[in-house]
Amino acid sequence: MGYYIDLTLSVIFIVIPACIGWIRFSNINEVFYPFLISIWLNAVNVIFGSIIVEFDYNNIFHYNIWFLLDAFVLLWLFKKWNLFESKKLYHSLQFLLGICWLLESIFLSKLIQDYNSYFRIVYSFLVILMSISTINSLLMRERKSLLKNPMFVICCTFVLMNTITVLAEAFFASHLQLGESFRINMDNIIVYSGFLFNTVYAIAILWMPKKQAFILQY
Amino acid sequence: MDAKETSLYTAILIVSIIVATIIIFFIISIIRQQRKNVELYRKNVLAEITAMEKERARIAADLHDELGPMLSAIKLKIGSFELTDEDDKREAKKTDDHIDALMKRMREISYDLIPNTLIRKGLVIALKQFTDFINESDGLKINFKADDDISPEQNKSIHIYRIAQEVINNTIRHSGAKLLNINLKQENGTLILATTDDGEGFDHHAAVKGEGGIGLRNILNRTEIIGGQMFIESEKQKGTKYTFEIPV
Numbered sequence: 001m002g003y004y005i006d007l008t009l010s011v012i013f014i015v016i017p018a019c020i021g022w023i024r025f026s027n028i029n030e031v032f033y034p035f036l037i038s039i040w041l042n043a044v045n046v047i048f049g050s051i052i053v054e055f056d057y058n059n060i061f062h063y064n065i066w067f068l069l070d071a072f073v074l075l076w077l078f079k080k081w082n083l084f085e086s087k088k089l090y091h092s093l094q095f096l097l098g099i100c101w102l103l104e105s106i107f108l109s110k111l112i113q114d115y116n117s118y119f120r121i122v123y124s125f126l127v128i129l130m131s132i133s134t135i136n137s138l139l140m141r142e143r144k145s146l147l148k149n150p151m152f153v154i155c156c157t158f159v160l161m162n163t164i165t166v167l168a169e170a171f172f173a174s175h176l177q178l179g180e181s182f183r184i185n186m187d188n189i190i191v192y193s194g195f196l197f198n199t200v201y202a203i204a205i206l207w208m209p210k211k212q213a214f215i216l217q218y
Numbered sequence: 219m220d221a222k223e224t225s226l227y228t229a230i231l232i233v234s235i236i237v238a239t240i241i242i243f244f245i246i247s248i249i250r251q252q253r254k255n256v257e258l259y260r261k262n263v264l265a266e267i268t269a270m271e272k273e274r275a276r277i278a279a280d281l282h283d284e285l286g287p288m289l290s291a292i293k294l295k296i297g298s299f300e301l302t303d304e305d306d307k308r309e310a311k312k313t314d315d316h317i318d319a320l321m322k323r324m325r326e327i328s329y330d331l332i333p334n335t336l337i338r339k340g341l342v343i344a345l346k347q348f349t350d351f352i353n354e355s356d357g358l359k360i361n362f363k364a365d366d367d368i369s370p371e372q373n374k375s376i377h378i379y380r381i382a383q384e385v386i387n388n389t390i391r392h393s394g395a396k397l398l399n400i401n402l403k404q405e406n407g408t409l410i411l412a413t414t415d416d417g418e419g420f421d422h423h424a425a426v427k428g429e430g431g432i433g434l435r436n437i438l439n440r441t442e443i444i445g446g447q448m449f450i451e452s453e454k455q456k457g458t459k460y461t462f463e464i465p466v
């Protein structure tokens with residue numbers, strides 16, 4: 001597909017869950033707010049990034065900032081989902097991600113010269129691990145259909161999406177001497193899979209309840 | 219892309235598809251296994267609670283049909299004694315009072331095991347009677363409000379009654395509350411039982427993480443058996459609000 005068609009589709013697929021989240025906001029339990037913020041940040045990032053590229057500016061700087069914000073918001077999401085037994089672990093992960101981003105920004109990407117690919121690999125990997133832990137915890141507690149549980153749906157999508165992101169980002173990070181069209185095609189894997197993942201997010205947002213039912217472990 | 223890049227790209231694409239397929243297969247197997255586990259768990263809980271209710275009904279019947287008449291006969295027998303000695307009369311009176319107390323207590327236990335009012339007059343009257351009984355004591359004051367047209371199925375009524383009973387017991391034992399509001403209404407095919415107390419409250423997130431108390435687990439099990447959902451809003455020093463939404 002052409003660049004503009006891809007871009008338009010990307011924006012549409014990102015804006016749909018963002019709009020559903022905005023419309024349903026008052027009917028959604030607060031434990032899902034960080035996820036909605038992450039979706040909105042993603043939408044703003046893609047739209048703003050596309051606009052500034054049209055004006056011949058590069059979008060590296062604001063993408064690098066978005067990586068950091070998204071990492072912190074997702075960490076906060078898992079905290080809201082009671083994943084962390086202690087605040088110490090949560091703050092340690094925040095610190096680790098902050099240091100990782102800072103080191104790559106200072107020594108490798110210089111913040112405006114290249115994308116923080118290593119940081120993206122680290123935080124995507126962390127999100128995969130946190131998602132798996134949440135899925136395990138849900139398995140021990142959920143007594144209704146897992147398929148209709150927005151937490152489960154979101155975690156499964158996180159695992160899939162971030163696995164593909166890690167695979168693709170590993171190529172960008174290794175700086176192999178490969179052509180521009182190869183890079184574009186690699187990007188397309190993330191873009192096209194993004195269509196599917198954003199559709200799943202839209203469905204998950206529609207299923208988000210206002211109140212969280214009380215559940216106990218088996 | 220040149221030939222080398224195309225081969226590499228194809229390889230990446232294949233690896234991505236394989237990894238995605240493995241993950242999707244894993245997710246599907248998790249969902250299927252969880253469904254089996256839930257089904258098994260529900261069957262076990264249902265069997266456990268049904269057996270418990272049957273046992274309660276049997277004990278209540280035994281108390282009512284065997285011990286009750288026996289105590290009445292003893293009371294009658296003692297009343298028929300023609301005593302002349304004042305000490306004997308006093309002792310007979312004491313024994314008679316003991317038997318009265320014993321019969322009263324037996325009726326309470328029997329009612330607790332299986333409330334006849336619930337079977338004869340329905341859920342609302344049974345709950346009204348139970349809350350009136352609690353209000354007779356000095357501790358907790360209960361405001362009970364219910365729509366008149368509520369009449370769930372018999373097998374659901376017993377569970378809803380037990381849920382309300384357990385909530386009241388929990389409030390008395392753990393909350394230190396002075397006031398408990400209970401509201402029972404029906405909206406769009408859903409029966410809503412909502413209770414609010416002014417007690418100490420508790421950290422229900424901690425309860426969710428752990429195994430919870432026996433009372434909470436009983437309430438949750440009964441709610442799930444009748445296909446309902448249970449909601450708790452509680453914080454330290456801010457009281458506790460239970461809401462049960464049961465399809466009827």
